[in-house]
Amino acid sequence: MMSGIPHVNTSNFDLNLLRVLDALLRERNVSRAAERLALSQPAVSNALNRLRDLLGDPLLVRVGRAMQPTPRALALETPIRAALRQIEQSLVVGEGFDPARSRQRFTLAVTDYVELICMPPLLRQLADEAPGVKIAVRHLSPSLPAEALDQGELDLVLGRFEGIPTRFSSRRWMSETLRLVARRDHPHLAEAPDLATFLRLRHLWVHGGQTRGMVDQWLGEQGLARDIVYTTPNYLQAAHIVVGTDLTVVLPTRLAQHFAGLLPLAVHPLPFALGPFHLDLVSVAQREDDEALQWLIERLMAIGRS
CATH class of the missing domain: 1.10.10.10 (Winged helix-like DNA-binding domain superfamily/Winged helix DNA-binding domain)
Known part of the structure; x- marks a missing residue:
């Protein structure tokens, strides 16, 4: 022993x-x-x-x-x-990063929403510039996966966070707004809804692990509440459920527009003013000299600005 x-x-x-x-x-x-x-x-x-x-x-x-x-x-x-x-x-160090010859594998944590918006243009760019580079994606929880970043299990995290510790490098990737999405022939949405109509609708909520989203926080501050009859953690399932029911869903604008181009969905403005929410790109600050990682970050930042 x-x-x-x-x-x-x-x-x-x-x-x-x-x-x-x-x-x-x-x-x-x-x-x-x-x-x-x-x-x-x-x-x-x-x-x-x-x-x-x-x-x-x-x-x-x-x-x-x-x-x-x-x-x-x-x-x-x-x-x-x-x-x-x-x-x-x-x-x-000193060899330089050659994307055309690299066989590096990067692991990122993102939501399904960010994956859908970000990964297709990134993969197209990698196919042209760095065909040997591989991307692995993990599901992102609501809180920053600090331990996985510290231990090198994750190279980058893309999401919405508060209070990012100073040992991490954080860049503002994109700012987003919200839209109301429903099937095109929804019986109560021939036009953009006012607040009273919005409150009468039956809602699907994509919670993403949160206890309360921006919409319900604003409504609560006004002493109001909407009728949420279905909750799901998945943005991508939400549009498909809504198109076959009378439910409505609030989605990020880019995602709403994406699905409206694929499915018979209508996109409406919210009947109240909400500010944008922000998505950040987070990595370990000690890797600022990692040429390969910084190369990937530059490509991701360009996608966020597009």
């Missing part, structure tokens, strides 16, 4: 073992870690055993079918990931 924390001789420590530990902590599975590293499963198992001996800790223990990190492994996770990222960035 292992006890205590032995002295680690860093002068001959195999740094490749840190890559293995990072992959194991990400995947919590030897087979998936091996696939991530393009190594055999026995090679990863052997590396884990070496790490256990060197660090005097089991690092990952099996609980049922999963492998759970020990407190020692969890304490090492963030600094190891940061160190590996620093090494990778240092190795490419």
